[in-house]
Structures are given as structure tokens and as C-alpha cells.
Amino acid sequence: MIELDFNEKKCLACKTHDCLTKCQYLDLDKDAAGMEMQKIIKGEDSHVLHDCVTCYACEEYCPMGNHPFYLIVSRQEALGITPLPEPLIKRGVQMGIPFRGDPEIEEVQGPVLNMGAFSDLTHLIQGKLFEGLTLISTDPRKMFHYFCQLMYLHYGRISVINERLGKIIQTFAFHNVNQVIHFHDECYGAYTSYAPAFGIHVPFQSVHFFEYLYHRLTTLKNDIQPLNFKVAYQRPCSSRLSSDKYAFVDKIFELIGVEHVERKYKHENALCCGGSILGQKRAGSRALAMELQRKNIQDMKQAGAEFCVFNCPACMLTMGKPVAENQIQPIFMSDLCRMAVGEKIT
Secondary structure (H helix, E strand, O other): OOOOOOOHHHHHOOOOOHHHHOOOOOOOOHHHHHHHHHHHHHOOOOHHHHHOOOOOHHHHHOOOOOOHHHHHHHHHHHHOOOOOOHHHHHHHHHHOOOOOOOOOOOOOOOOEEEOOOOHHHHHHOOOHHHOOOEEEOOOOOOHHHOOOOHHHHOOOOHHHHHHHHHHHHHHHHHOOOOEEEEOOHHHHHHHHHHHHHOOOOOOOEEEEHHHHHHHHHHHOHHHOOOOOOEEEEOOOHHHHHHHHHOHHHHHHHHHHOOEEOOOOOOHHHOOOOOHHHHOOOOOOHHHHHHHHHHHHHHHHHHOOOOEEEEOOHHHHHHHHHHHHHOOOEEEEHHHHHHHHOOOOOO
16 A cells, blocks of 8 residues: 655654745644644644645745654545536546556667657757657657656645556666656656656666756767856746755856856745646645746746746746746757857757
8 A cells, every 4th residue: 555654753743844934825833834834634624735836835844754644635535625626626636647558668868858748749859958868758649657746746646646657667668778867857857756746666766957967068068058047947846855956057158158047936946937826726836836936926027037947847837928028038958058058949
């Protein structure tokens, strides 16, 4: 049976309860946060379960490494507290079924790049930065064979992830790969954070996309032409599951000669794009999402950002247009890096 490795004693012994007191969408002091966590641990109802915007940040804030967000989602499902309307949940869960027909498995040599559910974005993976890589999940008919399923954390559906993730790991293993580079933060987090938290064995090494980009750029250092742009980075919610890899954002920016502008909503204080909040059934969810976007973009403008850099396609879909309407150019990280090594982006 798959169960979350959550240490109740460790949580109750925590002196700060940063997981909730640092949350930008709740207003809880240390004492109130401790009381609400006790309720959640006991499986009782808590307003946190209703008010959570599923931004993942408490996973990063927790000083105990104790997976409070996974516990919250587990309790949401157990108590029937769904962040989204039930019809949206049913449709979303049905859409992401990974095994509609057997995947065509073939053994591959060397590292592979997993595009997850984003087979339509393979145009981002071209040029000298990606020479020698084998891409998987590039066929739209089969992309869900490699879809990590972690999206269902936004749906309050831990059971769906636990039912499917092991089979997806098996599909990777059939390729006999030793190393998988994950294009999306959520995929990387699935295998390096979520799977270990639930005792799910992963038989391959996972590499974060930004870590790959940084090391590839260092090998092409003589080709880099400093871009001299001022950029803001829109940090996706799922990067909270791999906060140790977030340092590669600044490492890449330094290497390619762009300035990561100083602003309020940056690093640990980053605001979510609002995409996961838009469809939530809680009162005022759309207004909250729009306010987050407004504050985020205004912050970028005041900091003098010329570009807003994305890696998450959902963030780009949600914020790309309003960012552009505010005279800030939206761009994917891979395209920014390709520009730095002298390649034209169309």
C-alpha cells in the first residue's frame, strides 16, 4: 500500500510552522498555524483545506522536510474537499489517462529528454544545445504514456497519482534508460520529491532541465554572446518541489549575460501565475488570480524587466499575453539560451 512518509512528531515539534505562516494566501500566526496543522494531522476539517490555492510553496517553506502539501492534498481527498468543481475534476482525470494502447518501446542509448505532456513544444528543443539527446513523448497520441500525473495535486486527487505513477515509471524503465532529463519542473518533482515521499521506487536518475541547460552552456561557453537584457523569471508552482535546483536560474542568467532584476516577488517570495486558481470553486477565485497577475506584472515593470522568462507552458499560457500587453517580452528559457549561443528564434 502506498502511504505518505509524514512524521507527525516532527511536525508537532516544529517551533515555527513556516509551512503555513509563510503562505502568501493564508493569514496565520504561529499559534494558529500549529492548531490547524494538528487538525490536519488528525484527519479533521480545517479551513486550510478549503483555502489552499495549491501553490506547492509549503513544501519549500517546511523547515522539517516533512511534505505538508502532500498531506494537505491527501486530507482534501479523504474528506471530499475538492479545490475544483467536480465536473472539471472528472474531465481532467479522464483526459490524462496514460495508457490508451501500448507504447512503442525501444531501447535508447544515452540520456533522454522527457517532454511529458508537452509534445507540441518540441520546437523549443532544437539547435546545438540539444545535440545528441533522444526525445521521448513527442507523439501527441502517446504523450500521456510519460505524463507524470502530478497535475492532480491541484485537483485534490492523490489517489490518481498513486495509481498511475508507478506504471509510468515502468514505461521509462522499459526503455532501459539510466538518466532522464525532465523538461518540466513538475515531472522532475514527481520522481525526486513525490515518489520518495510515497515510497515509490524510481530506477533511473532524474536531471532537472535547468541543470542540463547550465552544463550544456558551459561546454559552449566560447559561443555565448552576452545578451545584456533585464529579465524577470516567472517561477512555476512545481519548482517548489525542487528548490535546490532553483539556483540554476541565476547561474544560467549570469552565464548568458542577462540581469535578473531585483523585485519583491522573487525567489522564495514568488507569486504563482494564477492559472491553478482560476477554475477553483472557492468564492473570489478568479478575482484573486487576476490580482496575483496584476501584482506580479506590475512588480516586473517597476523593476525594469524587458523579458519575462518562463519554463512552465501553463504559466506561459496564463501570463504570456498580459505580460506582452505590458511591454515585457515573454520567452521560454530554452529560447533565451539559444539566443545566447547565436541562434535565431522564430
